[in-house]
Amino acid sequence: MTAAPRPTSSLTPEQVDLSCSMGDLALPHPMMTASGCFAYGQKFAPFMDLRELAGLSTKGISPKPRFGNPLPRICETAAGMLNSIGLENVGAEAFLAEKLPFLADLGISVWVNFFGEDKDDYVRCVEMLNAGKGKGIGVLEMNISCPNIKKGGIEFGTVPEVANDLTRRCVEASDIPIVVKLSPNAGDVPAMAQAVADAGAKGVSLINTITGMAVDVRTRRPRLATTYGGLSGAAIKPIALRMIHQVHRAAPDLPICGMGGIASGEDALEFLMAGASCLQVGTSNFAKPIAALTIREELRRLMAELGIARVSDIIGCIEPIPAEPAWSPTIPGT
């Protein structure tokens, strides 16, 4: 067990084909960046050539601009962090006018993450963002898990019927493919995935942050002003992998954009093998602005070492561990 099995036939990194596709969407490689962890892109320009990314997901956009939550908004936990930013954003209009042109020029897949205060507001947001069709918006990533939104927003992300209806209305209103970003706080995530797929979603993004909390024992107060926040980072990776695998098994044809603690090429490969078609890097961007690109190169090298020629060869490829020989109270053949 100690020695990792050596690859049967290993390749050179150049021989590895990283191209993949999320449904109809063809991507040069699987590595995108995640909503809320990449702002509107520009701020990363000093660190990297943004055109190297397969794509990016913007900070969540709402019809009207939104101020954020009071502070503190973030705190670190074991191998993770909690955030309660409050879905602060410039609003759809300003986004289209001031942020989209820059993103359009990059020529990468631009996913506009969006949400509304209520169902009508979601639809309004879609209608406003339709203006971005052909102007650079490739996908509308619909965030139905907004723990920070009051008005019964929780149900959007946890009740299949509600999610189905909301998704259908947005899909009908939209000229752009919609991918629904599911909440890991739902009791039955595969049911949620099926519900939004039935409503016409082109795929799902998994997972959003998991609601968590931390306590400052000195002040006797929560560490976040909103008490609860979203947990992200390596800590949630096993939960993300489980949900992605469950959804992929239940709906093999539904493309999944996987995320949740991805920080290395090996992490990325785990997600692909569990059933994700492409990937987003979130929290890792904060410590390392070029994380998505270093992960891409680690993935390339690891695939070469393991003799994996194409990303498309290994999506959802994991096989169960073979059963042990049947037990018997006596040693067979004695």
Place this chain on the structure above:
Amino acid sequence: MTAAPRPTSSLTPEQVDLSCSMGDLALPHPMMTASGCFAYGQKFAPFMDLRELAGLSTKGISPKPRFGNPLPRICETAAGMLNSIGLENVGAEAFLAEKLPFLADLGISVWVNFFGEDKDDYVRCVEMLNAGKGKGIGVLEMNISCPNIKKGGIEFGTVPEVANDLTRRCVEASDIPIVVKLSPNAGDVPAMAQAVADAGAKGVSLINTITGMAVDVRTRRPRLATTYGGLSGAAIKPIALRMIHQVHRAAPDLPICGMGGIASGEDALEFLMAGASCLQVGTSNFAKPIAALTIREELRRLMAELGIARVSDIIGCIEPIPAEPAWSPTIPGT
């Protein structure tokens, strides 16, 4: 912010009163050990004086002995671990005959964690364990989250109505107080807590492990033979604290035994302030058999430093962070 506020009045560790109570159950201090992480106690005897514990929860007991799952059964993740032991146990009869006497002699609070294959099996287990009344069993800790059990076991832990009925039947059959250990995989944990409280549970244990997965990219197989397993350790602490706080706010009179990644005195204090009445240490026992006792001493010292005289003073004590002054576009008084 960098400097932690100094305590207004600090105490000597001797002045700190650690005694607490879980409903009617009085405990000398909050630190117990968690089910499945302490076997049946004996194996820890070489490392510590077991009578120093406030109590312990046994490995989950079923009416009949059970073999465990195929291997691998465990794997480590970032600040956590996955396990799929398969609820292996000696069975109620052998437990009463071979394990209980040793535990009874310790004179600490013995919680017998139990489960069944189906509702009748749960009740059967209770009926068998009733024989332990007055013979050392203090609490029956009913585990309704057995991801590893086939027969629709999932519903016990995720559907309030099902949990309510199962709990009522067990409570009616039981001569011993029942505490229900809830599953964090449920969509609405406070609803689950209310459902079991209504059915007569004396309290709840929060949280059990969260279902997760890890992938071995070299073998292209899951790292656990059962594919999915339960995530425990520091990684899940923020989720545990959130659920405990939610349940405590929703049902302030329902005693909560808190657990999920507790590894230090500060962790323990966070759980108490979030609303737990007593605590269990699980995963930490593996690296440090005496973890629960060192945590107790850390808790004592930390409380002294912070000038907290009694555990009972701070259970569920956390207050919201005060609101910021109202915003205005112009500076007030200008």
Place this chain on the structure above:
Amino acid sequence: MATSPSQFQSRVVDNRSLRGGYVVLTMQGPTDPAPLADTVPGQFVMLRGDWGRDLVNPRAFSVLEASADGRFSVMLKAYGRGTTALCEASEGAPITVTGPLGRGTFDTPSADGPTQLLVAGGVGLPPLHLQARRAVEAGLADRVELLYGGRDENDLVLLSDFEQWGVTMHLATEDGSVGEAGFVTVPLARRLELAASRKESVHVLSCGPTPMLKAVRTLALSREVPTSLCLEEEMACGFGVCLGCAVPVYGERSYEYCCTDGPVFDAQRVRWS
């Protein structure tokens, strides 16, 4: 004016322990160009060692000094896991650095400008130490004065630099072991009195623990003295993308960002009770 940030590798070349648990950590980064060469007082860097997966984000530290040869230093004290790891970092330890970050907008002192009262506490000293250094380099040592408060003698460090520079110091300790007894607001109040009686124009530039900044703000604003505060908020990224480091302000936006709009803010605009 601030140069755009980059992320680069550096190595610890010196770990100097001062009294009171304070440490000056000096690192060697790339040369020509030295990414931090043009750092202005108040700007900061995000630092991260080989911390594995447990500690997720880098930690923010004001630049104490940065030279053209790629050397730079920060001053810190062990607080939690990250600062403890950095305080124990030995020579040669690899440190990933992002910077220079923040706009850092303390006014530069001028011969005919107001006297700048640098009000420091705890690990808030570095940006004011750099501000004083730059003033001295510009031959304006007399335009800045240090007002420095701490719990006790050991809480006041790097005093010899200011002495050497000939910068006037007003010290205060809570236990009275050095300077005046009490918080730094005691000498500040008197100094503002004096300025008022003299019709001397003064500016307050302050950095330190938030409770101290709140007291300084209240005092200075009550005297209508222009005041700049260098703030500390929890940060994940340091370059304006996580939106974690919000600072509540008055103005068209309800929040600005410590890392990109600050860390120096006009005390009047800060929305504090």
Place this chain on the structure above:
Amino acid sequence: MATSPSQFQSRVVDNRSLRGGYVVLTMQGPTDPAPLADTVPGQFVMLRGDWGRDLVNPRAFSVLEASADGRFSVMLKAYGRGTTALCEASEGAPITVTGPLGRGTFDTPSADGPTQLLVAGGVGLPPLHLQARRAVEAGLADRVELLYGGRDENDLVLLSDFEQWGVTMHLATEDGSVGEAGFVTVPLARRLELAASRKESVHVLSCGPTPMLKAVRTLALSREVPTSLCLEEEMACGFGVCLGCAVPVYGERSYEYCCTDGPVFDAQRVRWS
């Protein structure tokens, strides 16, 4: 017979690099009593350094040697995070130790007993190295023989000890650089042939990577040679409480535990394909 385990602090006193990336790590633990003094071959310890919260559980290592003065050593190679950290542990590094663990039930060699064929691979050498050492100490160097396989020359270490002890060695490397070309099963097969032709009674004692153990098991059982395997399973606790280290067996129970029932198991009873 095995002394009950305890947990104690130790410090690294020597970190000796062998070829092929193998390391012998020597630690100093408490003296009188030295917790590991009576360790028998096959018993192991759980080791953990100052790893913070990321690496959760200690790691298991067979005892290579343990003396009455509280010194003990293990042999390892960097595999994942934990072994890498241990391979880099410098002198003085604190290591928390739990042990001695396991029953470790290799038969002790005797003058009129069977010849023990010690079949080793990779990091499986330590328990067999200790078995040989004890045989030599008992003046029974001729009752044990080492069969040792690796990828190449660099994968075979501590050979000089066996030479010095006068223990017969049969080496094999996959690239043929030392000894026979192929897996260790090549010399093993021939040695079993010879024993059969001589009517010599032999026992196989083996430790190494699981694929090797499976091959050794199949070969030895086909020749009806009594075989003991020292197994490695993932472990969280090492003392029988997590039930993570299950070993599938035939017998009244379907699983036994590597840490408490083993790590040495009768090859016949192991439920392997």
